[in-house]
Amino acid sequence: MVKLDGIAAFVLVAEAGSISEAARRLRLAKSVVSERLVELERSLGTVLLHRTTRRLSLTEDGAAFLERAARITREVEDATAEMAERRGSLAGPLRLSAPVTFGRMHLGPALYPFLATHPDIALALDLDDRRVDAAAEGYDAVIRHGPIEDSRLVALRLAPSRRCLVASPDYLARHGTPRSIAELERHGGIFYANRGVADWRLVGPEGAALVRARVALRVNNGDVMRDAAMAGLGIALLPSFIAGAALRAGALHAIDVGAEADPEFIVLAHVEGRRSSAKIRALVAHLRSAFGDPPVWDRPVSPA
Missing domain, CATH: 3.40.190.290 (D-Maltodextrin-Binding Protein; domain 2)
Structure with a gap:
């Protein structure tokens, strides 16, 4: 029988490009992730990944299985989030990326009360000034300042920026x-x-x-x-x-x-085709309220 944890491990390995990185994101030992992949391949009766000492790559069967497997994991995540929302709570992992300066100065202080209100959310926040690939690197959403050039992302405005x-x-x-x-x-x-x-x-x-x-x-x-x-x-x-x-x-x-x-905007962007999860919708509403309209950082200053 195909197990869901094996499907989730396969999807994350394919997205991360390595078993080690997938294990880090799952907070599991590398050996556990490898065992789940082996068990999944045994259940399906096929090889999903080419493994070498330098890199991993999808087999033809692996590429065919990945699209459906990714859809299955997203549906399970959305269903779990919806059940939590029905119970009046938000729970589960949430992985975000944001620019270093904005994250330190404004995003962090805005997130602390959100996490205090929703203690069952396990937030992983990566501060990085490079333009990360949200889909390939496994982020639920990214915070950006300025235009979104990746057509796969749906951008939700949080606040204007002057x-x-x-x-x-x-x-x-x-x-x-x-x-x-x-x-x-x-x-x-x-x-x-x-x-x-x-x-x-x-x-x-x-x-x-x-x-x-x-x-x-x-x-x-x-x-x-x-x-x-x-x-x-x-x-x-x-x-x-x-x-x-x-x-x-x-x-x-x-x-x-x-x-x-x-003029530009602070935006939260998530992968196109994925309906915003309850956690993302709640986070967007909280950040919009925390930043204000106009935002506190846009108070006018007289020119020299």
Whole structure:
């Protein structure tokens, strides 16, 4: 007889690409996951995975079985969540990914009361500034800042996010405050490396413009960008959820060049085709309420 735990182990191994990673996510010994796979293959009378010392790959039968197996595990998870919801409680694992700075500054504090209200939810939160593949890496949902380019994901807006050009008072005293895009291009820029380009796209009365300032620093972390701007290294385009406290404290000044960055959003995205689980729906509602509308980090600050 085919056992559900064997099906779940197979799906997770296929998604993770290794037995070790699947075992880590399941919080089981690697030998237990291997045994479940062997038992599943014995029950089905076929080999589902090619195993070598370097990698795993699906056999033809494994690829055919995976689609139905993944659907079975999702249905069981959804049914379990629905039963918990009917009992007035939410339970079970929930795996999320989020950017480091936003996770540390805003998501974490918003999650703590949610988890206190729903103690039977086992949350695994991975903070990572790279764009993780939600489907391939086994996440129930990902928190993102900005547009969602993966067509497999369904994005649910949590809060708006305003971005502005900022610099330290010391930097502006030494180099002057730019008042136009032409003046801005003569300054040093601090750029977010994960966006792939060292420029700023700003929109003004005359339309959109790409600003290419001199590169003072490229880095893949918002905390470091803010700190570099506060240290007087150059001008940075930062979301207010990162720069807001420094702006209100006067450690950074907002710069008005007659053009602004396009507005963006904080979103929660889950894999297309999967109906939002009760846990995801409850989390989205909680985060929207916790962040507010307008969100607390978007309180207006006067420009320099």
